[in-house]
Amino acid sequence: MNKCLSFMQQDLLKELGTIGSGHAATAMAELIGSKIMISVPTVALASFAEVASYVGGPENVLSCVSLDVKGSVPGTVLILFEEESALSLLRSILWGSEPDFKNLTELEQSAINEVGNILAGSYLSALADFSEQPIMAGVPSLAIDMAGAVLSAPLTKVGSVADVALLIQAEFITEKTSRGCVVFIPQPEATDKLLKLFGVVANEK
């Protein structure tokens, strides 16, 4: 779907990504206790069917932090990490830990939830700037499972009407590189609003 966007529309998406990454880098540095670089992310408007393919397919095991989003563009935001990236981030945050991805301790789960919270907050605040209206995220909740499974509940609601998700893929560079994906799924009635922020008119697809 991204191929149908004009250069200007793609620029707007990139700008969202850059601004959000700026906020995220600052907040993540505080969490980790050292500087972190966040690369210029890939930002795309994807269809529901494409989201799973961005994160390695429906059977790929991921950590997924989910937050409800309220405000001018309501929906759900998901922060997804593959195993290696999640573990790498956990080791940066909780020095000396040797996490078992499928059996994380409560502390490790809280750490991932906090990363999710920070990233959601950072990109949503950039989105709020774009929409010039408030956007608020709720409390994070974690699931570690196959991509198809973790995407099922939030995408289910979207799948009933419109098919658009905003995808941001970012790289976090500390000693190792971690790759994360932030997916914002607007509620059906907010989809047109989201598209309009990037100058996309709904029937232009």
Add this chain to the structure above:
Amino acid sequence: MAVARAPAFIRSAGLGSCVGIVLYEPFINIGGLAHAMLPRCRPGREDSREKYVDTSVHLMLEKLLGMGAIRENIVAKLAGGAQMFSRAESDLLVIGSKNIIAAGQVLSELGIPIIAQDVGGNHGRTLEFNCSDGALWIRTLQGETKI
């Protein structure tokens, strides 16, 4: 949603809150597996019938009957409908339960007995249905079972 004859397998990966519904005709070894995301189809959504529990079951039944299945012989199995996130703040997060209930209702309306199920919980499932013997294999992060 797919239907097939033995010796085919039908597979559906990464079911979370979605419910997998198997219909099987054991005398001629044909079956189908539907992967439904939402309970009931709303008016105007007929183009995505396979996404809804009610319409996908009806569609699957129609196809199986067209392949020669005898209505009275057909049985059902269910898997999925998990609650993936522990916090149930909005009704979005109990969609798994709603899907399971809808599946039970639709199958009951059609008079099709549910002979096995593995539903609910907090884990994603990958399903593989064997048309040769009607076995439904369920794989989660914890391991594999068969119903």
